[in-house]
Amino acid sequence: MTSRISHTTLDCTDAYALSQWWKGVLGYTAIPGDPNLPGHEECMLVDPASGHRVLFIEVPDPTPGKNKMHFDLRPTDGTQQEEVARLLAHGATVHADLLGQYGPGTGWVTLVDPEGNLFCVLRSDDELARAESSG
Structure with a gap:
């Protein structure tokens, strides 16, 4: 039995703002039917070519110190x-x-x-x- 990576998740304090910033870096797009809007606590982007997804999720206390990934x-x-x-x-x-x-x-x-x-x-x-x- 094995597992596969579903998506990469980044904990953050403002999911929308950070997803928009990374959208400009990576050229990823919003998931159709899943609008990323200001105030949303979870915003997911997808690479139109490979399908790789990145989820930005708001958490009350993002991991302090150096990020591990x-x-x-x-x-x-x-x-x-x-x-x-x-x-x-x-x-x-x-x-x-x-x-x-x-x-x-x-x-x-x-x-x-x-x-x-x-x-x-x-x-x-x-x-x-x-x-x-x-x-």
Whole structure:
């Protein structure tokens, strides 16, 4: 017997606001027939291509301290640097810049969303392929 992941859940204090913020980051959409509106305690988004779902759920006391689970994002149509710039303009803040930590062309940037959740931006598939072919 096995299990599968139904969806990824983020505890938060404002489900609507955080879901809208992540919608702009991931390009996910609202679930048809399940409107995400201000004041809703649960807002779910879905990736139109893969069907992966993310649920934002309001809880009275989100886990204090460092979140134990986070997103690792890989840019789909740009570079790591371009994606970091886009996300900073979208309202993220830098938590740690670990670019080049393991040599040129390596590393990631850890960012923070509006509610303090950490997430990382990795190199794109194209950047990884270029690094593998040159080295």
